[in-house]
Amino acid sequence: MNAPLPNTFFDVDARRPVPPAMLEGLKARFGERCSTARAVCEQHGRDESPIDVPPPEVVVFCESNDDVAAVVQLAHAHAVPVIPYGVGSSLEGHLLAVQGGVSIDLSRMNRVLRINAEDLTVTVQAGVTRTQLNREIKDTGLFFPIDPGADASIGGMSATRASGTNAVRYGTMRENVLGLTVVTASGELIHTGTRARKSSAGYDLTRLFVGSEGTLGVMTEITLRLYPLPEAVSAAICSFPSIDAAVQTTIQVIQMGVPIARCELLDTNAVRAVNQHDRLALAESPMLLMEFHGSEAGVAEQAQTVQEIARDFGGTDFDWATTPEARTKLWTARHHAYFAAIQTRPGCRVVTSDTCVPISRLAESINDSVAEAEEAGLPYFIVGHVGDGNFHLAYLIDPAVPAERETAERLNLQMVERALRLEGTCSGEHGVGLHKMGFLVTEAGSGAVEQMRLIKRALDPRNIMNPGKIFAL
Amino acid sequence: MNAPLPNTFFDVDARRPVPPAMLEGLKARFGERCSTARAVCEQHGRDESPIDVPPPEVVVFCESNDDVAAVVQLAHAHAVPVIPYGVGSSLEGHLLAVQGGVSIDLSRMNRVLRINAEDLTVTVQAGVTRTQLNREIKDTGLFFPIDPGADASIGGMSATRASGTNAVRYGTMRENVLGLTVVTASGELIHTGTRARKSSAGYDLTRLFVGSEGTLGVMTEITLRLYPLPEAVSAAICSFPSIDAAVQTTIQVIQMGVPIARCELLDTNAVRAVNQHDRLALAESPMLLMEFHGSEAGVAEQAQTVQEIARDFGGTDFDWATTPEARTKLWTARHHAYFAAIQTRPGCRVVTSDTCVPISRLAESINDSVAEAEEAGLPYFIVGHVGDGNFHLAYLIDPAVPAERETAERLNLQMVERALRLEGTCSGEHGVGLHKMGFLVTEAGSGAVEQMRLIKRALDPRNIMNPGKIFAL
Structure with a gap:
């Protein structure tokens, strides 16, 4: 590789x-x-x-x-x-x-163009951000669940096939974009998809453009699925004696089919950073931050099942946040984790991993990565959408010290190689960009990358759409 | 058009x-x-x-x-x-x-290659049929939900982006294929996707091949998502005074976010055919056939909500099937509906519509189509995955009478034109094939179809993969 x-x-x-x-x-x-x-x-x-x-x-x-x-x-x-x-x-x-x-x-281009609450769809311009969208549809009783760490634009989220904390229940941009307006490489406007929930009408151009990182066309308008705000929501944090214990809990929750809405891991470093940044007093040990959506009874049932599993793995301090304010505080902290952790090392840059593996392989995927990180001695933290088998191990490196960057990249490479051995992917949600072009070839194989290349050349013969990304032409 | x-x-x-x-x-x-x-x-x-x-x-x-x-x-x-x-x-x-x-x-090529119950995935050869798959994974406590009317092969279902009765809850082949082995147009084997639940690694070749109807490559192996068998399942039928009443009930159920697993409409003609074919005694009026999956309490909650809505629209004879045998009998009858109805006119051929519209437009989409069918006087029946906004109005035509075929085609065209006006699609799940090539151009526009054509030419320059389908080259 x-x-x-x-x-x-x-x-x-x-x-x-x-x-x-x-x-x-x-x-x-x-x-x-x-x-x-x-x-x-x-x-x-x-x-x-x-x-x-x-x-x-x-x-x-x-x-x-x-x-x-x-x-x-x-x-x-x-x-x-x-x-x-x-x-x-x-x-x-x-x-x-x-x-x-x-x-x-x-x-x-930041207008919410059409809210069709009666169909659970919305059409937005590409520049609308995810928090703006949820603010503007607040009165409909609906919400849009996809939430990468940053307040990204819907266009950018579509371009990278983003997901976030709710994907374990609601899917990613792949599942939630119904249709697009795209400016093609020749400058023509086309529309893909319709407002129908499903379709078998021709090639799935929508999902070809979603995740294409601007290399095939510019998405200017996006039609999205929305979801009714659940009748009941409950969030909980639970501390664990080790990362492994938190991960084993997650694996069992998913295998049992609990329809958990969010299941996030923060390692001790991330919890510590969040405590500092958001002035919280969370127990500084590996933590799962979970959320349950459903009816009152359904949420209670899910919570009980998960509590029992967590207890088997030594989970303690199960702490509930049932009021909207308490929940917002917790999730805001979670969304701040990345930037909070960066601030613990002023002037640093970040090398972030993004592997995603089948759920049964998650313990091996994380535990070995943690051992390598500990051995390397670079500052790092972990946040993870562990319900999906996806986690980010982020190294905080001093850009003035090339050796740090090289170490971080070497460890990132080891993580990717491990994830591929475990039948996973080098990127759960961040995309390939420049950084993972080598990984993509190893993951997909040269034959599959060649199919991508043929598509790129056909749709963008002058190679003007964000050239030099995803794969070399 | x-x-x-x-x-x-x-x-x-x-x-x-x-x-x-x-x-x-x-x-x-x-x-x-x-x-x-x-x-x-x-x-x-x-x-x-x-x-x-x-x-x-x-x-x-x-x-x-x-x-x-x-x-x-x-x-x-x-x-x-x-x-x-x-x-x-x-x-x-x-x-x-x-x-x-x-x-x-x-x-x-009908082997189930790998069951990864611990990851809720399975890898099969393309010739495995959906009932075979569910038979072979029976002992795992998991199931594969996608069920078109026929006992189709998983390869064929992937090629047409099929769905069926469970799609309202579990999605279609689009959402449930994780990865593929494909023989490309030059005869090379490639792999797309991994066993991870989500990925942002490069173009979504998986979803490009899914629904491409054999025109880009031959899918030979398919990795699918599986789901835990729900703790509780309950099926119910409910008769309505009119198709409109059944449809209005459906619309409200979906808009309220009830996580109904199946929501099928049969019109009086379909019920009559099923009664004959399966020796049942269902009330011969428009009917919803529903199923609820979840915990015991969850299923009871959903059922109560739906019963209340149905009653508001005149739904009667709410009849529950909670034993597996009773459910199997009902759903077998539903899956027989198509072939049962065909047998009511020996020697006939069938012209079937497949429109799918946003849920709020479903009443208009169905009611106007029924009025046209009644006026035309051709034998017909309706079955519909109404929870998705998708229904099939099938005309039974005498192949020896060209006028019948012309009438059916004209009515089909009117249905498609209406669905597109209502922001839906000409095909919810059957695909384009030969029959809907004209419709696709109207739906997607010539610019989008041209993008499909460019992809086809790039991946299959000799036009050998199922040529002449989906669009003219």
């Missing part, structure tokens, strides 16, 4: 400058919404990955489907790269301008 | 004969497993659609991945069509040899 080292992604020969004629075209149409200011370009040229690459040359702030189509048409004519930009929270270098070009900022 | 009339699909100029060198190659490798016998070819040249086309020239009975790869490699070399064949239960002409070629019979 070939583990690409960060900062070797950028090939100066691969830069494709924006020709003056194209820049003029963009300025003529977009005026001040087309920026070449250094600060603006730099802001659009980085994400939460530990990778540094020179920024895009131009940023265009789009406000409509037609705006996006106009940029792509120009880019197509001049064979210049375009990279869609939401809030910049991707973790694997997805939006870095490795070949230069134009960043298409979609953050102003 | 262009509604192609049956029997205009076959273009004699499009036939691509199997050259002698290829036939010799097939006979050398497969011996008696390669057949050109007329009866064998004819059996592999028709499905449950009302369309007649000359059969394939050769049938090869494959027993391994390598067998399939060998056939496809020969077909690739000679630019001859191949058509995967499971049990022949497709409804839209999917496996008709419109351009001649070789039928790849997968029915002998």
